[in-house]
Amino acid sequence: MRIAVLGAGVIGMSTAWWLARDGHDVVVVDRNDGVALETSYANGAQLSYSYVAPLAGPGVLPKIPPWLLRRDSPLRFYPQLDPDQWRWLLRFVLACNRRTSEHTTRRLLALSFYSRRLMQAFVAQETIEFGHARNGKLVVHSDADGFAQARDLVAYQRSLGCEQEALDRDACVALEPDAFARGVSGLGARLAGGILTQSEEVGDCYRFCVGLERLLSRDGSKVRFALGTQVQRLVAERNRAVAVETSSGPIDADAFVVAAGSASGRLVKPIGLDLPVYPLKGYSLTLPVTGPVPSVSVTDFKRKVVYAPLEGEGGRSLRVAGMADIAGWSQAPDPSRLRQLVAEARAAFPDAADYSVPLERMAPWCGLRPATPLGSPILGATPVANLFLNVGHGALGWTLALASARIVADAIARRTPEIPLTGFEYRA
Ligand SMILES: Cc1cc2nc3c(=O)[nH]c(=O)nc-3n(C[C@H](O)[C@H](O)[C@H](O)COP(=O)(O)OP(=O)(O)OC[C@H]3O[C@@H](n4cnc5c(N)ncnc54)[C@H](O)[C@@H]3O)c2cc1C
Numbered sequence: 001m002r003i004a005v006l007g008a009g010v011i012g013m014s015t016a017w018w019l020a021r022d023g024h025d026v027v028v029v030d031r032n033d034g035v036a037l038e039t040s041y042a043n044g045a046q047l048s049y050s051y052v053a054p055l056a057g058p059g060v061l062p063k064i065p066p067w068l069l070r071r072d073s074p075l076r077f078y079p080q081l082d083p084d085q086w087r088w089l090l091r092f093v094l095a096c097n098r099r100t101s102e103h104t105t106r107r108l109l110a111l112s113f114y115s116r117r118l119m120q121a122f123v124a125q126e127t128i129e130f131g132h133a134r135n136g137k138l139v140v141h142s143d144a145d146g147f148a149q150a151r152d153l154v155a156y157q158r159s160l161g162c163e164q165e166a167l168d169r170d171a172c173v174a175l176e177p178d179a180f181a182r183g184v185s186g187l188g189a190r191l192a193g194g195i196l197t198q199s200e201e202v203g204d205c206y207r208f209c210v211g212l213e214r215l216l217s218r219d220g221s222k223v224r225f226a227l228g229t230q231v232q233r234l235v236a237e238r239n240r241a242v243a244v245e246t247s248s249g250p251i252d253a254d255a256f257v258v259a260a261g262s263a264s265g266r267l268v269k270p271i272g273l274d275l276p277v278y279p280l281k282g283y284s285l286t287l288p289v290t291g292p293v294p295s296v297s298v299t300d301f302k303r304k305v306v307y308a309p310l311e312g313e314g315g316r317s318l319r320v321a322g323m324a325d326i327a328g329w330s331q332a333p334d335p336s337r338l339r340q341l342v343a344e345a346r347a348a349f350p351d352a353a354d355y356s357v358p359l360e361r362m363a364p365w366c367g368l369r370p371a372t373p374l375g376s377p378i379l380g381a382t383p384v385a386n387l388f389l390n391v392g393h394g395a396l397g398w399t400l401a402l403a404s405a406r407i408v409a410d411a412i413a414r415r416t417p418e419i420p421l422t423g424f425e426y427r428a
Contacts, residue, residue, distance in 0.1 A: 007028075017402075057098075074303060129313075138194045257408060275378065307320055
């Protein structure tokens with residue numbers, strides 16, 4: 001089959017990977033001149049297979065007003081005259097209950113554990129370098145009540161298949177004595193305890209995508225890249241997609257996969273599909289390491305900032321990522337948010353990097369998480385016979401990419417997927 005994949009982020013690239021393995025002729029279309037130059041470029045780098053609970057949780061609504069009042073809050077809301085923003089928020093509020101959140105978490109865990117298996121098979125077989133490491137993840141809590149609640153959840157998490165252990169303050173410091181050194185690390189100073197998940201992984205999502213591009217461009221490959229090509233319109237006739245009109249002319253195919261990140265909703269709206277995908281803007285820095293950094297990934301639970309050590313060609317770096325701004329579609333960074341992220345990192349790990357350099361030398365970046373109100377992606381078939389979706393991965397696209405893409409390839413091949421699609425399907 002000739003299949004057009006719309007979008008060359010980690011979701012589109014992973015989709016192309018599985019479709020190529022099924023023997024299809026694939027064209028990957030993207031408006032940028034390279035792959036993974038939008039949200040998949042400099043995300044938090046965490047393959048966070050055990051931490052998939054959606055933002056829409058039972059306890060989140062009471063936290064929102066104090067967050068919104070604080071300038072340095074991890075979440076900011078900028079109201080827009082955009083019905084899509086308000087509809088998304090309403091659906092989000094309706095999803096903030098225990099039953100929905102637990103259902104979503106269970107489904108996402110099945111998807112993420114499947115993704116972990118696929119990633120392990122991938123790194124065992126392929127030779128691309130993307131700083132992949134299984135170094136574990138420590139979620140640190142800075143108040144005793146928060147840590148006690150997290151500790152109580154460990155048994156429940158175990159019943160779902162997550163292997164975690166609670167570490168008190170001293171055990172956290174013993175795990176990372178240099179990074180959490182007393183009198184130096186601000187995060188070390190306010191540690192109450194942490195939850196360690198040994199099996200969590202990290203990797204550079206952009207380098208993974210560039211590696212996939214290289215693998216998919218090998219001699220004999222039936223994958224073609226149409227980069228620098230803006231998709232302007234999907235053309236559907238009699239309930240079938242026939243082509244996409246692009247800035248480089250029409251592209252026709254037997255089937256189409258929409259993997260256009262937060263732009264996906266706008267792409268399919270004109271042909272009558274309603275996707276509740278809205279951008280949540282987040283920020284990152286990539287700091288060349290000059291001093292002690294943790295060897296595990298660290299999540300500061302209170303401040304919602306993640307710190308991931310990455311090995312790259314240019315040496316070691318610390319990826320610092322955080323913030324979720326409900327702020328519309330602009331991809332422009334807000335300098336005050338970047339300065340805030342620098343301040344967080346400097347307070348947490350003051351010796352890790354040279355914070356006196358200009359901000360531009362810290363690889364400042366922002367991206368739009370393609371978020372659904374429920375926090376789970378939308379995968380597979382649509383009412384348009386040959387149009388498939390791989391969208392809405394929010395804060396987990398890197399973690400879920402290989403499994404979601406595999407499931408979409410299964411749907412196209414009419415194979416039974418390894419995990420049920422229930423709950424991930426498109427609903428009008
Ligand atoms: C600060 C931050 C930290 C994060 N940390 C993590 C993490 O630690 N772990 C994790 O699992 N996930 C993380 N995420 C989420 C993850 O990065 C995303 O879920 C993932 O990158 C989404 O991939 P995507 O391919 O759907 O979207 P994108 O990467 O945005 O790709 C979509 C592509 O579609 C193209 N496109 C869109 N419209 C058109 C059009 N009309 N014509 C042509 N091309 C088009 C774009 O150019 C783009 O390349 C983080 C996100 C952010 C912002």
